[in-house]
Amino acid sequence: MAKRTFSSFEIFLIFLLVMMTGITVALLSLLFITSGTIENHTGVPSTQSPPATQGSAAPQNSTPSRAPTTTQVSPTPSTPKTTLFQNFSGYHIGVGRADCTGQVSDINLMGFSKTGQYARGILTRLYSRAFILAEPDGSDRVVFVSIDIGMVSQRLRLEVLSRLQNKYGSLYRRDNVILSGTHTHSGPAGYFQYTTFVIASEGFSNRTFEYMVAGIVKSIEIAHTNMKPGKIFINKGTVDGAQINRSPTSYLWNPQSERARYSSNTDKEMVLLKMVDLNGEELGLISWFAIHPVSMRNTNHLVNSDNVGYASYLFEQEKNKGYLPGEGPYVAAFASSNLGDVSPNVLGPHCTNTGESCENANSSCPIGGASMCVAMGPGQDMFESTQIIGRKIYDKAKELYESASQEVTGPLASAHQWVNMTDVTVWLNSTHTAKTCKPALGYSFAAGTIDGFGTLNFTQGMTEGDSFWDSLRDQVLGKPSEEIKECHKPKPVLLHTGELLKPHPWHPDIVDVQIVTLGFLAITAIPGEFTTMSGRRLRQAVREEFEAYGMLNMTVVISGLCNVYTHYITTYEEYQAQRYEAASTIYGPHTLSAYIQLFRVLAKAIATDTVANLSSGPEPPFFEQLMSPLIPNIVDRAPAGTTFGDILLPANTTYRVGEVVEVTFVGANPKNSAENRTHQTFLTVEKYEATSATWQIIHNDASWETRFYWHKGLLGLSNATIQWHIPDTAQPGSYRIKYFGHSRKQDLLKPAVLLSFESSPSVFEVITTW
Numbered sequence: 037m038a039k040r041t042f043s044s045f046e047i048f049l050i051f052l053l054v055m056m057t058g059i060t061v062a063l064l065s066l067l068f069i070t071s072g073t074i075e076n077h078t079g080v081p082s083t084q085s086p087p088a089t090q091g092s093a094a095p096q097n098s099t100p101s102r103a104p105t106t107t108q109v110s111p112t113p114s115t116p117k118t119t120l121f122q123n124f125s126g127y128h129i130g131v132g133r134a135d136c137t138g139q140v141s142d143i144n145l146m147g148f149s150k151t152g153q154y155a156r157g158i159l160t161r162l163y164s165r166a167f168i169l170a171e172p173d174g175s176d177r178v179v180f181v182s183i184d185i186g187m188v189s190q191r192l193r194l195e196v197l198s199r200l201q202n203k204y205g206s207l208y209r210r211d212n213v214i215l216s217g218t219h220t221h222s223g224p225a226g227y228f229q230y231t232t233f234v235i236a237s238e239g240f241s242n243r244t245f246e247y248m249v250a251g252i253v254k255s256i257e258i259a260h261t262n263m264k265p266g267k268i269f270i271n272k273g274t275v276d277g278a279q280i281n282r283s284p285t286s287y288l289w290n291p292q293s294e295r296a297r298y299s300s301n302t303d304k305e306m307v308l309l310k311m312v313d314l315n316g317e318e319l320g321l322i323s324w325f326a327i328h329p330v331s332m333r334n335t336n337h338l339v340n341s342d343n344v345g346y347a348s349y350l351f352e353q354e355k356n357k358g359y360l361p362g363e364g365p366y367v368a369a370f371a372s373s374n375l376g377d378v379s380p381n382v383l384g385p386h387c388t389n390t391g392e393s394c395e396n397a398n399s400s401c402p403i404g405g406a407s408m409c410v411a412m413g414p415g416q417d418m419f420e421s422t423q424i425i426g427r428k429i430y431d432k433a434k435e436l437y438e439s440a441s442q443e444v445t446g447p448l449a450s451a452h453q454w455v456n457m458t459d460v461t462v463w464l465n466s467t468h469t470a471k472t473c474k475p476a477l478g479y480s481f482a483a484g485t486i487d488g489f490g491t492l493n494f495t496q497g498m499t500e501g502d503s504f505w506d507s508l509r510d511q512v513l514g515k516p517s518e519e520i521k522e523c524h525k526p527k528p529v530l531l532h533t534g535e536l537l538k539p540h541p542w543h544p545d546i547v548d549v550q551i552v553t554l555g556f557l558a559i560t561a562i563p564g565e566f567t568t569m570s571g572r573r574l575r576q577a578v579r580e581e582f583e584a585y586g587m588l589n590m591t592v593v594i595s596g597l598c599n600v601y602t603h604y605i606t607t608y609e610e611y612q613a614q615r616y617e618a619a620s621t622i623y624g625p626h627t628l629s630a631y632i633q634l635f636r637v638l639a640k641a642i643a644t645d646t647v648a649n650l651s652s653g654p655e656p657p658f659f660e661q662l663m664s665p666l667i668p669n670i671v672d673r674a675p676a677g678t679t680f681g682d683i684l685l686p687a688n689t690t691y692r693v694g695e696v697v698e699v700t701f702v703g704a705n706p707k708n709s710a711e712n713r714t715h716q717t718f719l720t721v722e723k724y725e726a727t728s729a730t731w732q733i734i735h736n737d738a739s740w741e742t743r744f745y746w747h748k749g750l751l752g753l754s755n756a757t758i759q760w761h762i763p764d765t766a767q768p769g770s771y772r773i774k775y776f777g778h779s780r781k782q783d784l785l786k787p788a789v790l791l792s793f794e795s796s797p798s799v800f801e802v803i804t805t806w
């Protein structure tokens with residue numbers, strides 16, 4: 037073979053080929069290395085929220101510094117030190133928490149629909165807790181947000197989605213974002229657009245709405261900013277002694293064969309997700325457990341997050357050592373589930389006048405009727421009950437968290453539709469169909485429950501109306517149509533909300549149905565309150581649907597109070613008994629069957645990878661010109677010779693642990709502080725540190741040891757009382773309490789301004805022995 041020689045042009049070409057191959061290899065390597073961070077480059081980068089201090093609540097520099105790194109051993113297999121952007125098995129995980137308290141005065145509390153249950157201060161702050169989970173390559177992601185509010189309203193969700201779209205483009209959407217309320221009944225109302233809820237809230241409070249939207253969005257931004265590779269572990273276990281069924285007679289209407297499959301008339305199972313990064317550092321948890329957060333009663337006036345909020349508080353305080361409540365990177369959400377008929381008042385219903393049990397189909401007492409029948413317990417008062425139930429939930433969560441070892445793996449998916457719930461054809465069997473109804477509330481809705489009776493003396497279990505109330509309604513609101521009355525039978529229609537359209541529709545027609553999946557875990561986002569058996573039926577149906585299309589052994593979780601509020605959803609059988617939950621099943625007797633059908637469609641779409649073919653359905657409306665609250669904003673005034681924050685009643689000079697410190701100040705309306713966030717606490721309890729000669733903040737208004745009461749006077753005068761319930765763990769020494777607020781001032785012909793103020797401190801000693 038003749039020896040081949042290269043011309044100089046050929047040598048140049050070979051040189052070029054070698055160079056280009058080198059460059060290509062380098063570029064491919066770079067692409068591979070950075071693929072793990074794709075989400076950080078999609079959409080607009082978030083810069084607003086500092087990642088390390090979440091929902092900073094302390095007003096000044098004496099905030100405790102960053103906690104020492106946790107040394108807790110996690111079940112993560114000891115991973116060698118992992119590069120952030122390497123490919124890995126698991127998910128990118130981001131967690132975030134932000135304050136969303138809103139107004140703590142001059143607004144109704146949302147939940148009991150009790151006239152006059154106005155907010156008059158704060159026991160704990162309310163938080164939005166966000167979790168973003170993304171595939172290792174950043175392709176798909178889902179967002180779960182648990183919010184310390186009664187329920188997510190359609191308006192809240194639409195506004196949050198719109199702001200997310202403005203900031204992140206199509207990254208966070210209607211299908212992959214779930215917003216779920218914890219269902220605390222001690223959060224502010226006023227963030228709804230449908231007339232029934234606007235009336236219950238006594239108006240639409242733009243101040244509260246804005247505060248909540250901003251808080252929810254901020255929690256998502258924080259989670260977005262701090263995403264990192266990690267792992268999720270799941271665990272399940274039984275929580276005992278924390279709940280009872282508050283409509284056990286309704287539950288008994290379900291078929292015996294069905295009931296025989298369950299050992300209890302409530303779901304006692306808690307499902308918990310533990311999140312850690314690849315180095316084993318703990319990031320947060322989500323748990324789902326079915327319980328009404330109504331340990332705080334309808335006589336309460338302090339904004340707070342109730343029993344599940346207390347569980348969050350205990351967990352976060354433990355993991356964020358050295359931080360004040362509401363601060364620190366670790367986020368623990370205790371989310372709602374199928375809690376429709378589940379009460380935390382475990383002593384059961386008793387007549388408040390005679391003490392006898394009123395566990396009957398009408399929850400009625402021989403003397404005094406339904407308004408005397410109240411469920412209590414287990415504490416001496418509602419504060420103690422909240423803490424006892426919250427601690428039971430926390431204890432189980434901690435146990436499940438520490439022993440969680442089953443890793444959640446597999447692709448992420450999400451499916452969502454808007455559905456006109458007034459017009460769903462339900463297939464009862466292969467030949468017979470039924471329809472859902474236009475919304476209506478039955479008579480027993482007005483009865484309330486054993487956790488909080490209605491203002492008027494209605495009883496539960498009413499299957500017939502009353503001519504007096506019928507004619508009153510007919511005159512004020514017009515007659516319900518025969519169609520709606522027929523459709524809702526045996527529910528006697530008290531309010532035909534589906535036919536009331538002024539000034540805006542009284543109830544939603546368009547409702548969200550949504551499922552997100554992470555591997556073998558499916559989260560169903562329920563737009564209301566499923567009863568125990570409703571939840572069981574839906575879980576089973578969704579699991580079977582997944583199974584039919586090859587996704588075996590799915591764990592299905594009911595996530596309650598999501599996306600839009602539509603009251604309750606009972607089974608068809610429970611509906612016949614017409615207790616409160618059934619009277620509040622607003623789309624009629626076949627509501628649950630309709631949801632089961634709709635969620636099956638979503639499950640099938642995910643299992644067959646055909647989500648893209650799902651229609652989005654009719655878009656819900658966003659109403660303008662909602663009725664404003666009737667309570668006017670008036671100028672704050674201090675008595676002559678005093679100014680805001682002056683001490684009216686100082687603390688005593690000395691206290692023992694276990695006692696209650698109380699200081700009263702010249703106050704200003706706390707709702708001003710929801711508009712003007714110069715500081716996010718109404719109070720601090722501070723301890724004098726002799727070594728550094730500084731005052732260290734040890735409690736803020738998010739702390740369960742502190743209470744902030746606001747006493748409204750006449751003509752803009754008011755007082756504020758701060759209590760500190762000194763815990764057994766308090767160290768002896770010098771302490772002081774301070775009050776922070778905003779006063780509304782208005783000079784002639786000028787717009788009102790909100791002025792921040794800080795009280796002078798009230799100083800005292802804590803001693804441990806006399």
Ligand SMILES: [Zn+2]
Nearest residue numbers: 219328376565
């Ligand atoms: Zn409820």
